[in-house]
Amino acid sequence: MNIRSQVSMVFHLDKCIGCHTCSVACKNVWTDRKGADYMWWNNVETKPGTGYPTQWEDQEQYHGGWEKDGDQPIHIKSTGKARVIPNIFHNPHMPSMDDYYEPWTYDYQNLFNAEEGSDQPIAKPISMITGKDIKVEAGPNWDDDLGGSQIYAANDPNLAGLSEQQRLQLSSVERLVLFYLPRICNHCLNPCCVASCPSGALYKRGEDGIVLIDQKKCRAWRSCVSACPYKKTYFNWFTGKSEKCILCFPRLETGQAPACFHSCVGRIRYLGVLLYDADRLEEVANLPDEELVNGHRSLILDPHDPEVIRKAQSAGIPDGVIESAQQSPVYKFVMDWKIALPPHIEYRTLPMLFYVPPMSPVIANFEDGLATHKMQGLFHGIDESRIPMQYFANLFGGGHEGVVRYAMGKQLAVRWHRRAETVGDVDRATADRFLREANCTVEEAEAIYKLTSLCTFEDRFVIPPMYREQAIEMVKEPHEQRAEAGFGFVGGPQRGG
Amino acid sequence: MLFTSNTLENQLLLPSTPPCILARPRPFEMEVGDGILAGTAGGCFLRRALFAVFCLCVPPLFLSTLAHAQDTPDYFRQNCVNCHTIGGGRLTGPDLKDVSKRQDREWLIKFLLDPRAVIESGDAYAKKIFEESRNIPMPTPPGINLERAENLLDLIEAESQLEESQFKGLKISTAPFTDADRTRGRDIFLGPQRLEAGGTACVSCHAMHDLSALGGGQLGPDLTNVYERLKGRAALSAWLVAPGTETMQPIFKNRPLSTDEIHALVAYFESTTAEQPADSSTGRVAFLLSGLAGAVIGVFFLDALWKRRFHGVRRSLVEANSSRGKS
Numbered sequence: 001m002n003i004r005s006q007v008s009m010v011f012h013l014d015k016c017i018g019c020h021t022c023s024v025a026c027k028n029v030w031t032d033r034k035g036a037d038y039m040w041w042n043n044v045e046t047k048p049g050t051g052y053p054t055q056w057e058d059q060e061q062y063h064g065g066w067e068k069d070g071d072q073p074i075h076i077k078s079t080g081k082a083r084v085i086p087n088i089f090h091n092p093h094m095p096s097m098d099d100y101y102e103p104w105t106y107d108y109q110n111l112f113n114a115e116e117g118s119d120q121p122i123a124k125p126i127s128m129i130t131g132k133d134i135k136v137e138a139g140p141n142w143d144d145d146l147g148g149s150q151i152y153a154a155n156d157p158n159l160a161g162l163s164e165q166q167r168l169q170l171s172s173v174e175r176l177v178l179f180y181l182p183r184i185c186n187h188c189l190n191p192c193c194v195a196s197c198p199s200g201a202l203y204k205r206g207e208d209g210i211v212l213i214d215q216k217k218c219r220a221w222r223s224c225v226s227a228c229p230y231k232k233t234y235f236n237w238f239t240g241k242s243e244k245c246i247l248c249f250p251r252l253e254t255g256q257a258p259a260c261f262h263s264c265v266g267r268i269r270y271l272g273v274l275l276y277d278a279d280r281l282e283e284v285a286n287l288p289d290e291e292l293v294n295g296h297r298s299l300i301l302d303p304h305d306p307e308v309i310r311k312a313q314s315a316g317i318p319d320g321v322i323e324s325a326q327q328s329p330v331y332k333f334v335m336d337w338k339i340a341l342p343p344h345i346e347y348r349t350l351p352m353l354f355y356v357p358p359m360s361p362v363i364a365n366f367e368d369g370l371a372t373h374k375m376q377g378l379f380h381g382i383d384e385s386r387i388p389m390q391y392f393a394n395l396f397g398g399g400h401e402g403v404v405r406y407a408m409g410k411q412l413a414v415r416w417h418r419r420a421e422t423v424g425d426v427d428r429a430t431a432d433r434f435l436r437e438a439n440c441t442v443e444e445a446e447a448i449y450k451l452t453s454l455c456t457f458e459d460r461f462v463i464p465p466m467y468r469e470q471a472i473e474m475v476k477e478p479h480e481q482r483a484e485a486g487f488g489f490v491g492g493p494q495r496g497g
Numbered sequence: 498m499l500f501t502s503n504t505l506e507n508q509l510l511l512p513s514t515p516p517c518i519l520a521r522p523r524p525f526e527m528e529v530g531d532g533i534l535a536g537t538a539g540g541c542f543l544r545r546a547l548f549a550v551f552c553l554c555v556p557p558l559f560l561s562t563l564a565h566a567q568d569t570p571d572y573f574r575q576n577c578v579n580c581h582t583i584g585g586g587r588l589t590g591p592d593l594k595d596v597s598k599r600q601d602r603e604w605l606i607k608f609l610l611d612p613r614a615v616i617e618s619g620d621a622y623a624k625k626i627f628e629e630s631r632n633i634p635m636p637t638p639p640g641i642n643l644e645r646a647e648n649l650l651d652l653i654e655a656e657s658q659l660e661e662s663q664f665k666g667l668k669i670s671t672a673p674f675t676d677a678d679r680t681r682g683r684d685i686f687l688g689p690q691r692l693e694a695g696g697t698a699c700v701s702c703h704a705m706h707d708l709s710a711l712g713g714g715q716l717g718p719d720l721t722n723v724y725e726r727l728k729g730r731a732a733l734s735a736w737l738v739a740p741g742t743e744t745m746q747p748i749f750k751n752r753p754l755s756t757d758e759i760h761a762l763v764a765y766f767e768s769t770t771a772e773q774p775a776d777s778s779t780g781r782v783a784f785l786l787s788g789l790a791g792a793v794i795g796v797f798f799l800d801a802l803w804k805r806r807f808h809g810v811r812r813s814l815v816e817a818n819s820s821r822g823k824s
Contacts, residue, residue, distance in 0.1 A: 054811035061810055096809045138811055151818045 002278040003301065003312045005321050006189065006209035006352050007247065007464065008330045009261075010270040010340045011182055012452060013358040014411065018144070018180035020044050022260035022269075026184075029248070029259045035238025037103040037128045040140050041245040042260040044182045048156040048170055048391070049143040051181070053095035056231040057157040057344065063093040064229030065192050065347030066285065074286055074348055076196050078226040084198065093226045100234075101139045103128040153178075158394040166388050177386035179358045181395075182268070184260060185232040185245035186343070186351030187211050189276065189299065190285045193244075196227035201242075207471045208273070208464070209352065210247045215493040218242055229347035240495035253468050257461040267455060272328025273321055273464040274352070275301045275312055285348045292345040293403045299350070300335055303328070324464035329451055330354065337440075337448055339407040341396035357396055357407055359415075360386045379415055382408040406439070410448070413438035417445040569648040570663070575750060576638050577649075578664060579741045580630075580732070583656045585666025588732040590630055593664075594657045597650060609646040611637055631728060639743060666735070674764035682765025685758055686720075694752035699762075702744070706772040712783070713775075716744065724763070724770040733766060734759050 026042040045051040059065055059077065067077040078093055106123035114121030127134040143152035150171075159167055169175050187204075191211050194202040201217035202224055204210070213224070213233065218241040224233040225242060233244040248258030256262065261269040276299045284295040301308045303325035312322050325331065333340035333354060340354035382389065382405065392408070393401040413434040420431035435445055451459060472478055580590035597605065600622065608615045608623065612635035615623045627634060638645075656662040684690035686705065688698035699720065704713035706721040713719075727733045737759045740749050754762070 050811075050814070054814065058810075090807070092806050094807075096807070096812075098809045099811045137815075151814050155814050 001311050003275055003308065003315045003317060004209065004278050005207065005312075005317050005325065005464065006274050006276055007187070007252065008209075008272060008274045008328075008334075008352040008354070009184075009187075010330050010333045010354045010356065012268040012270070012333075012340075012356040013179060013181065014356060015266040015268040015452070016044070016180040016182060016358070017266045018044055018046070019265050020141070021263050021265050022182055023140075025259040025263035026245075030246070031243075033236075033238075035236040036234070036243060038097065038100050039234040039236075039243065041232070041234075041243075042182065042184045043140055044180050045141055046144050046153075046178050047181045047395070048153040048159060048178065048387075049149070050152045050155050050157075051183075052101075052140045053099035053231050054138075054152075055099075055155060055157060056095070056229075059229060059347070061093065062095065062226065062229070062231065064227060064231065065344075065349055066190070068286065068348065073282075076192055076227055078192075079196050079223055091222045091226050094222060095225070095231060097129070098138070101142070102134060104134050104136060158391055160394060161390050161399070162388055166390075170387070175386060177360050179360060179387070181355075182260075183230065183232070183343075184353065185211060185247070186230060186349070186353040187245075187247060189278075189350035189352060190281055190348065192227040192229065192347070192349050193224035193233050196223040197221065198223060202233075205249075206474060208249075208252070208466065210249050210252075211244070212246055212249075213242050213244055215239075215241050215243075218493075220495075229344065229349060230351070236493075239493040241493045252463055253466040255463055255465075257457075257463065261461060267460060270329040270333065270451075270455075270460050272330040272462040273325045274328060274330055274334075275303050275308060275317070275322070275325050277301055281350065285350060289346050289398045290400045292348070292398045293341060293400075296342055296345060296350055297335060297338070300331070302335070303331065318465070318467050318470070320465040320467070324462055327462045329455075329460060329462060332447070332451060337410065337444060338403070339410050339448070341403055341407060343396060344398070345396075346398040355396055356411070357392050357404060358387075359408070359411055379412060379419075382412060409438040410440050413440050414445045414448050414452075417442065418449055569645070569652045572645065573649065573652060573664060575739055575746070576741055579736045579739045580635070581664075582666040582735075583653060583662040583664040585662075585664070586731075587629075588666075588735045589633055589727055590635060591626055593653050594662070597654050597657075602650060605650055606643070606646045608635075609638065609649065610641055610643070613637065631726070633726075636742060639746060666731075672760070674767060678761050678764035679768045682761035682763070682768075685762055686765060692752065692758060693755050696749050696752040696754065704775045706769060706775050708775060712779075715781075717742075719774040720766060721769050721772050721774040724766040730763055730767070733763050737762060 022042045023040055023044055027040065031037070031039045031041060040052065043052045051057065055061060056064075063078040065077055066074040068074045079087070079091070104125045104127050107126050108123045110121050111123050125134050125136050126132065143149050153171060154167070159170075162170075170177060187210055189209070191202070191204060194204060194211060198221050199217050199219040201214045201219070203212060203214065205212060220235070220240045220242070222235050222242065224244075225231070225235055233242050235242050248256075248260075251258055251262075257269075257271060261271055280299055284292075284299055287295040301312075303309070303312075303322060309322055313319070330340070333356065340356045342351045342354055345351070385408075389401050389404060389408070392404040393399055396407075397404045413431075416426060416431045416434040420426045420428050432442075435442065440448075469478065577593075580588050581593045582588060584592065584594040586592055600608075604622075612623075616627050616634055656664060681690060685692065686699045686703075688700055692698070700708070700713045702714035702717040704715065704719040704721075706719075724730075724733055727736060737754050739753070740746060
């Protein structure tokens with residue numbers, strides 16, 4: 001057993017209101033620079049929709065992630081020893097600028113300086129790449145709130161396996177449905193971007209598992225861009241280096257939550273450390289599709305188990321981190337309650353960002369030509385949800401409904417339970433029946449309710465102590481740097497350097 | 498002896514030098530805090546590298562001095578017998594038997610070290626043997642140096658004393674040439690018949706009078722009239738036994754032609770000797786044109802192959818949708 005610690009995340013989609021505050025916070029802190037202007041390390045996309053970049057989930061087009069053929073061990077889908085040479089001048093399967101979007105601003109000066117004319121002056125959109133006029137055709141969330149878009153929503157790769165009727169229903173009047181999917185780098189356990197880099201510029205930080213790109217080693221191969229199935233590494237065309245979400249490690253190191261977590265209005269984000277067994281990574285990444293979600297969970301170790309604690313200590317994990325893992329809200333969502341699920345586990349990168357799937361409004365019925373939302377009982381069953389289970393299974397279950405049904409059923413049971421507790425128009429027996437069916441005790445339902453609805457900053461973000469003074473010793477001798485700190489010895493990233 | 502050892506040492510040391518330079522810590526690239534660590538690691542590496550170089554260099558130095566005494570006959574066999582015999586009559590060049598009686602040693606060494614220079618200097622004797630050799634200048638023997646030249650002259654002198662020198666001449670088949678020989682020779686020249694020892698087919702570097710548009714290689718001379726140029730069977734065969742030019746020697750040194758192959762090739766060269774050599778200029782134009790045509794075809798082929806390589810994802814979704822709206 002090779003125990004390591006990983007800073008992990010849960011996004012509670014049932015609480016996301018799609019306000020993009022996280023995206024803007026991230027943009028302001030990290031990517032408001034030339035060459036990074038089109039990047040959204042954190043983006044929020046509308047589902048059903050094609051996302052950012054367009055159809056990033058369609059690996060037939062982008063060839064991201066790991067691929068498993070029969071009994072062969074997994075391999076990187078986008079590249080390999082034989083594929084490097086014929087593609088040496090340009091990596092194919094890359095999103096184009098148009099698939100992200102061409103960033104633009106507006107010519108505000110025209111509002112003040114325009115010649116006198118018969119019309120009001122306007123602020124024309126201007127490309128931030130070329131500086132010329134631009135016809136705005138798409139943005140990073142162009143399908144935002146347009147769940148019925150025949151171009152974007154209808155081409156969502158997660159609609160695979162849905163019947164024609166289900167597809168129509170998703171966008172029909174009075175039944176239209178959408179939800180939001182905020183995305184950052186998943187800081188995967190088996191990161192394809194790291195594996196694909198010919199320069200060895202990407203690495204997973206030993207002490208907390210944050211995946212980073214060394215700006216001095218990056219040589220603009222862009223293998224990571226095509227290899228990452230979540231399209232969360234981006235190429236900076238100005239510096240000639242790739243960049244990605246750094247999970248605000250400078251903030252984490254000082255005990256603050258990352259900018260997007262900190263600013264989240266809906267308080268959907270949870271962060272905590274998990275202990276996992278690195279020896280079993282290869283075995284789990286090679287499991288058949290239907291066993292992946294549970295296999296992934298089996299990697300995560302119980303931080304209360306004395307055996308795990310002892311081995312973690314001998315593996316050099318500080319006591320502070322182990323204590324933090326015991327408090328981790330992520331462990332509760334993923335392991336105790338099993339209601340948070342990894343996105344697209346079938347890419348086999350073993351993402352460490354988990355999503356609690358959202359409950360959706362009930363399907364409308366038509367009675368005498370009028371739409372009603374009447375139903376049996378107070379809450380509709382999960383099969384009557386406007387978003388079919390198959391859709392969530394494609395997104396969070398590797399195509400298999402079982403784990404998604406379990407997570408949704410438990411959330412539903414918590415609602416019944418709380419309704420019985422607070423409003424009282426549901427009798428206790430009904431609530432208990434739902435809890436029983438969802439494999440949930442009253443105490444567990446209370447705990448889920450508390451961490452979902454009444455969570456404080458400290459509940460949501462259990463940031464492990466980073467012990468930078470110890471971690472740095474792995475690569476540098478701190479004593480040597482004593483009295484040598486100063487300005488100007490670290491240059492900015494630039495081409496060729 | 499000392500001279501050779503030095504050159505050898507230099508040759509051996511040269512490829513090993515860059516790692517030593519790399520291993521030396523470069524002060525300008527060091528980062529703050531890397532100082533002592535990098536320095537000590539670099540120092541260790543430097544020492545180890547130097548030791549490894551030392552270990553690699555020393556044994557070959559001894560071996561080379563031992564081996565050197567033995568290799569003069571081999572050197573003669575590889576570089577001289579294609580034009581010279583010792584007591585076997587002249588081939589392209591003169592018979593070397595008793596050559597040291599015809600000229601003094603100093604002159605011979607000067608000639609061996611740089612034959613062309615001596616010929617061009619207007620030396621009367623050099624001019625005479627140059628003309629006797631049908632104006633084919635002796636190429637500078639590969640890797641010749643003072644010591645080797647001395648060794649060679651010693652060898653020639655010793656062999657001249659013998660009744661029957663080992664370099665008296667090669668046993669060349671005197672069987673008459675048949676049509677089958679000529680056909681086989683042409684196949685060997687063009688390549689369909691592979692050389693037994695794996696050497697390169699002649700056409701790679703040589704042209705011939707009747708080859709198709711692209712002609713033969715342009716690196717070596719046209720071989721249409723080579724039989725006449727080298728004055729017949731014996732000299733041509735001797736040349737083919739151990740081709741002596743700097744280009745041919747490395748190829749055929751370890752992959753010599755067999756007696757049968759030489760017989761067939763000489764039969765073929767004999768049959769073409771009356772023809773006019775190919776006009777190389779048409780071959781060059783054809784080569785250029787076919788290169789251009791190939792490039793154009795290649796560009797179109799790659800364009801077809803990679804047409805869909807860099808297609809935008811979003812753009813095609815929008816286009817598919819708008820075309821659906823129109824129909």
